[in-house]
Amino acid sequence: MIILGIETSCDETGVALYSETAGLMAHRIYSQIALHEEFGGVVPELASRDQIQKLLPLILQLLTDEEIALSDLSAIAYTAGPGLAGSLMVGACVGRSLAYALNIPAIPVNHLEAHLLAPMLEENPPTFPHLALLVSGGHCALIHVEKLGGYFIIGETQDDAVGEAFDKTARILGMPYPGGPKIATLALEGNPTRYHFPRPMTDRPGLDFSFSGIKTFAANLIHQEGSDPSTFPDIAASFQRAIIDTLVIKSRRAIQQTGLSTLVVSGGVSANQLLREELALMARDLNIELHFPRLEFCTDNGAMVAYAGFQHIKQGKKTDLTINIEPRWGMGSNLRLIHS
Amino acid sequence: MPPCVITCGMAKILSIDTSTAACTVALSVEDKVIQRHKIAPREHAQLILPWVDSLLAEAGITLHDLDAIAVGQGPGSFTGLRIGVGVAQGLAVGASLPIIVVSSLQIIAQTAYSELNHEKILVAQDARMNEVYWAAYSKDKTGLMKAIVEDQLRLPSEVELPEGDDKWCLVGDAWNVYSQVLAERLQTLDFQPAIDIFPKAECLSQIASQLFNLNQIVSPEDAMPVYLRGKGAWTAVSHL
């Protein structure tokens, strides 16, 4: 059984082949970063235009390179939400129609569930139940993962997502979108103790997050320092430190509260080196298992979609002939309503 | 006598246009065209594959029996165009078929000709942002509408006028919005505004059959929407 996975939820076009016997066979990503840089962020209409230009050639190239015929495919999985409507629609239309023409099942996949499952593509994958920390461009949540399809949010951000906080602060520092990795690089040359950023919502019980305060603090600080570029490395380092500290404090608290012994981290910000190091220290301290996706599967990709689709097809799930997208598809226990 | 498939049989073509509020799909087999058509804003993605499936079932054939898939490539609703082209691509790749791309304004002109029996059609569709998608089509000797003024995105006050003193019929939803400024621009022209005309896939299939016979086909990955509005229309994203 071979599943084709398609990811087009935002500004990345991802495709992958996942085999029941061989695991992940191959994947391809086309990133639109260069297109959106000049606009300072993702322009939805332009993202959608690039998606339809890139998707089919990327699928055909992947199949050719891997010497897989269309007739070898057993199912097609595509991201149906959450994400940008125009971008989602491209993957859903091409994916659903191709599956119809090949007379194989189609599976709409929740993008957040795909992120959550990305670490399963690694060697020695995590087992259920576990605690998941999802840190992406649009989300930040702690999730009690009981089993496949059983996701219970036990903490989430009240305002900005963590990747969003990175991107917005980077923008004030004059760095192009997406700023997360650029802040992390700049922070390497900075002193993380020079400025005292808040660690929001850590001084009271609870597992929710808030990042807009840190972002505003950064904006004010940059202004106070006269937008002097020589202060930027220290600001970046202190900002990053505050975010990572907050994530670690809440993750520790969630592990202690739930008694779970495995932490699984995913989403774009899980590529952050400092986060990886600090969580590794915490895991050693708490004597728990820790799992990350490989770096290229932290951000959006087709492999995680193919894998999530594979898990659903194993349970006999598929969709009818109507093409549906869910730009605001949430997560948590309602994920179980994904399929008809 | 054995059936003559290649020379006498009309091409079997599935035709799709989702550039407007109309979702329209047609199947031409032998000398018959069957169609599903509904004014259904925002429902296109839900309607289209069930219709394809039921049209094929009604004709008693499968996707793989087709010769080509035809799709209206715009201009029109951006998301609509991507639905039509995306579905056409998926179907075509999966069934190893070529695609025939046709201007959505030409489909509207062809539909207008078939409904109004008028041979000279001006098409003016509201493109928002104070602009219109504009073209002039005229019937050729084969009965197909051909562009006299090519598809364009213009201010209604600056649309390109066809030459000559023909009598024109103006169709499309732009008249509802810009009647005054359009009337002023067209004052040297002999024209009458007609009702709004939605494209019909059965008229697309008429155009597509001829293009197929002329071998005017593209491979699925080369079938792309034609938006006319370029990326210059978008400005920097606002933040915070």
Ligand SMILES: Nc1ncnc2c1ncn2[C@@H]1O[C@H](COP(=O)(O)OP(=O)(O)OP(=O)(O)O)[C@@H](O)[C@H]1O
């Ligand atoms: N090394 C890093 N440090 C901090 N942030 C990073 C790093 N690498 C990537 N990011 C951030 O990750 C985000 C992108 O992640 P991802 O692709 O998962 O988000 P998304 O798909 O846009 O949102 P979502 O998955 O929530 O819908 C961006 O905000 C980016 O700045």
Ligand SMILES: [Mg+2]
């Ligand atoms: Mg993502």
